[in-house]
Amino acid sequence: MxxxxxxxxxGRSRGPREDRGEANEFIExxxxxxxxxxxxxxxxxxxxxxxxxxxxxxxxVGHGLGKAREVPEAxxxxxxxxxxxxxxxxLREGRTLHHDVTGRFGAGRVVLRNAPAGTGVIAxxxxxxxxxxxxxxxxxxxxxxxxxxxxxxxxTFDALRNxxxxxxxxxxxxxxVGEIVGRREEGAANGGRETTNGG
Numbered sequence: 137m138x139x140x141x142x143x144x145x146x147g148r149s150r151g152p153r154e155d156r157g158e159a160n161e162f163i164e165x166x167x168x169x170x171x172x173x174x175x176x177x178x179x180x181x182x183x184x185x186x187x188x189x190x191x192x193x194x195x196x197v198g199h200g201l202g203k204a205r206e207v208p209e210a211x212x213x214x215x216x217x218x219x220x221x222x223x224x225x226x227l228r229e230g231r232t233l234h235h236d237v238t239g240r241f242g243a244g245r246v247v248l249r250n251a252p253a254g255t256g257v258i259a260x261x262x263x264x265x266x267x268x269x270x271x272x273x274x275x276x277x278x279x280x281x282x283x284x285x286x287x288x289x290x291x292t293f294d295a296l297r298n299x300x301x302x303x304x305x306x307x308x309x310x311x312x313v314g315e316i317v318g319r320r321e322e323g324a325a326n327g328g329r330e331t332t333n334g335g
Contacts, residue, residue, distance in 0.1 A: 182205075231271075232272060253273075257272065
C-alpha cells in the first residue's frame with residue numbers, strides 16, 4: 137500500500153537525532169547487558185537491561201542504566217541517562233588523577249592511584265570503561281570486594297567525586313596553589329613520608 141508524503145515524512149523522523157554533532161563528541165562504552173524477567177499473570181515477560189558509561193575524554197564522565205524489551209532501546213535509554221548525570225573530574229596534566237582516593241558503594245570498594253606517564257590504565261572490566269571515557273591515560277585501580285559491575289561503577293564514581301585539584305584545595309584553605317603543590321612535591325621527595333620532629 138502506497139504511503140502519502142505526510143506518512144513517509146512521519147516514518148523518516150524516527151531516524152538519527154538532530155544533535156548528532158553533539159553525540160559524536162562523547163565516548164560511549166557499553167559495560168554489560170543482562171536479560172531480566174518480569175513475572176506477570178500470563179507468565180514471564182523478558183526484557184534487557186544495559187549499563188553504559190559516557191564521557192568526553194576531557195574530564196567529564198557519567199553512567200546510566202536502561203531497561204527495555206529490546207537491546208537497542210535499552211542501550212539508548214542508558215546512554216541518555218548517562219549524558220544527564222555527567223560529573224567533572226579534575227585531571228593532573230590531562231592524563232591522571234591528582235591524588236590517591238578510595239570509593240565505596242554497597243559491597244563494592246575501589247582504590248584509585250595516580251601513576252607516572254607511560255603506566256597506562258591498569259584496571260579491570262567496568263572500571264577500565266570509566267577511565268577510558270573520562271580520558272585518564274595513567275592510573276592504577278583495584279576493586280576490593282564485589283565483582284558486580286553496577287556496584288563497581290558506582291564505587292568508582294564515588295571515588296572520582298572525592299578527587300580534588302590543588303586549586304580547589306587552595307581555595308578552601310585560603311592559600312596559594314604554589315604552597316599546596318610545593319608540599320606535595322616535598323612529600324614525594326621524602327618517599328611519601330611526612331617529616332616530623334620525632335624523625
